[in-house]
Amino acid sequence: MQSLEEIYRQHAHRVYNIALNHLRNVEDAEEVVQDVFLTVHEKGIQFEGKSSLGTWIYRIAVNRSLDKLKLRGAQKRGWGVLQYFDVFTQWVPQQNTEFNHPGVALEYKEELKQWFGWIDRLPEKQRTALILVRMEGLDISEASQILGTTEKAVESLLGRARKNLIKFSQKSEGK
């Protein structure tokens, strides 16, 4: 059986990049990596071995990243109001939403910030399929296992993501 350190060495890099591409923030992505490997340590015994260890770990990474995004959204919608009251701010977990992606070169920063903005408007599954296949370079079958769906469904998700991104870019050009 592999030790946690070995598992970490094999998969941490991809887990970090999946989280970073979802969240575009170094601190948040590092938190996700820590959460993922804590879960692997605690629930490793429960891992049934139906899928490969990597697939299982990347699925946890995707879920944790999406949870963090939801928390951000909830904070933007509801908790923003509470920030007017100093008393409450200490109880509200602060989420850093600043665009901080070390994989983006300075000359592309503005362009990619806009592109990631469109990606954020995609439905969850389309966004994750795009990140796994086009940014992480996973093949369709691996991505389908992580998303818990079929290969055809992943292809269809990518097709719809493409159409949506074209629509968003046309809208932004029309402004």
Added chain:
Amino acid sequence: MKKKQDFDPFAPANRVNRVEVSPFLFSRVVSKIESRREEKSHREVMGWKGAMTGRRAQGVSTSRQFTWIFTALLVVFLEVIVIRGALQGPRSGEVAGAEWMGVFLNQTEQLYDHEN
């Protein structure tokens, strides 16, 4: 001008470089695991389960302890009843019943008076 079909909306993905994970992150994961383990053992020692485990380790049977506490409480309760009875003196059931009925009749009378 770019035609619609020339535009690849996934192309910007190629301009995002892969990033190396910080080498210190694993030590943070390990320290979190250790702190959780400590927290768990602390909770076990301080909690009810921990207290019981500690007593069991000392050779004190918990079920026997509960039986003694229950018996002691029962004895105290019975003694209170006996002492109260002794203080009130000997009374026949008839007297007690008449007293109770008297109270009841008085209350009914009061209610009757009040309504009229």
